[in-house]
Amino acid sequence: MQPDTQKKLHNGVAIPTVGLGVFQIENGPVAEKAIRSAIDAGYRHIDTARAYHNEESVGKAVRNAGIPRDEIFVTTKLWNADIRAGRARAACEESLSRLGLDYIDLYLIHWPAEGFEAAWSEMETLYREGKLRAIGVSNFQDHHIDTLMQNATITPMVNQIECHPLLTQKPLREYCESKGIACEAWSPLGGTGGNLLDHSALAAIAQRYGKSVAQIILRWDIQGGLITLPKSVHPERIASNINIYDFELSAEDMAAIDSLNQDRRVGPDPDHFNF
Numbered sequence: 001m002q003p004d005t006q007k008k009l010h011n012g013v014a015i016p017t018v019g020l021g022v023f024q025i026e027n028g029p030v031a032e033k034a035i036r037s038a039i040d041a042g043y044r045h046i047d048t049a050r051a052y053h054n055e056e057s058v059g060k061a062v063r064n065a066g067i068p069r070d071e072i073f074v075t076t077k078l079w080n081a082d083i084r085a086g087r088a089r090a091a092c093e094e095s096l097s098r099l100g101l102d103y104i105d106l107y108l109i110h111w112p113a114e115g116f117e118a119a120w121s122e123m124e125t126l127y128r129e130g131k132l133r134a135i136g137v138s139n140f141q142d143h144h145i146d147t148l149m150q151n152a153t154i155t156p157m158v159n160q161i162e163c164h165p166l167l168t169q170k171p172l173r174e175y176c177e178s179k180g181i182a183c184e185a186w187s188p189l190g191g192t193g194g195n196l197l198d199h200s201a202l203a204a205i206a207q208r209y210g211k212s213v214a215q216i217i218l219r220w221d222i223q224g225g226l227i228t229l230p231k232s233v234h235p236e237r238i239a240s241n242i243n244i245y246d247f248e249l250s251a252e253d254m255a256a257i258d259s260l261n262q263d264r265r266v267g268p269d270p271d272h273f274n275f
């Protein structure tokens with residue numbers, strides 16, 4: 001393995017730097033096929049959530065992959081309704097049961113819904129019990145992390161955030177880095193229905209490296225220290241999205257991609273969400 005295929009979280013757990021994101025992939029044969037193609041292409045990291053309604057397929061594909069369980073990193077997330085209802089432990093156990101797994105590699109608070117401090121405390125206990133190898137948050141701004149840390153005994157290992165060349169999130173990433181929190185990118189390719197992959201500046205860079213625009217973006221992610229979670233249901237795209245360890249972007253090209261930032265979200269704003 002080349003050095004940047006994995007990162008170490010602050011508790012020493014290794015996490016593959018590319019994972020298959022399975023948001024909006026239908027539970028059943030479609031999800032199972034996508035995950036199987038990912039594992040065949042060398043992915044060892046799958047990112048799901050209670051709210052994606054496909055944990056069953058993720059678990060089934062992981063269990064049937066013919067790869068030792070401890071070589072595949074599985075993330076799922078605690079949904080907002082469960083945070084508000086104060087049922088983090090029950091929700092975690094339900095996710096484990098749907099996945100058909102004994103432990104979850106990374107369990108995240110999906111959004112900073114009301115009650116996330118109490119949820120975090122329950123997650124700390126589940127972590128200490130060994131059901132979760134790492135715990136973290138998602139869609140947290142710096143002030144949400146500050147609030148969480150007021151009563152936390154464990155610093156989140158991860159913050160999973162929307163991040164791509166039009167929303168580079170530099171201040172939040174620097175804040176997380178200063179706390180030892182690894183950042184993961186969701187919608188790294190600009191999300192479903194976006195047009196980031198048609199961006200002319202990215203196309204020009206891609207042409208120079210003989211790579212696709214998606215590969216350039218995903219390489220920019222991992223070279224910039226992110227863990228990245230591209231979604232696809234197409235085996236050939238799934239395979240090409242992880243084929244990014246055989247080249248390096250120059251410092252100039254990294255900076256050129258950084259400069260495309262417009263602070264433009266494709267998803268909800270963590271300070272103003274209504275679900």
Ligand code: A2P
Pocket residue numbers: 021186187188189190191192193197212214215229230231232233234237238240241
């Ligand atoms: P599909 O699943 O049909 O391949 P994001 O990861 O930012 O959420 O983006 C996912 C979107 O990008 C999906 O619509 C996915 O469609 C598409 N996609 C993923 N990988 C590629 C690729 N290598 N080339 C073109 N489109 C891609």
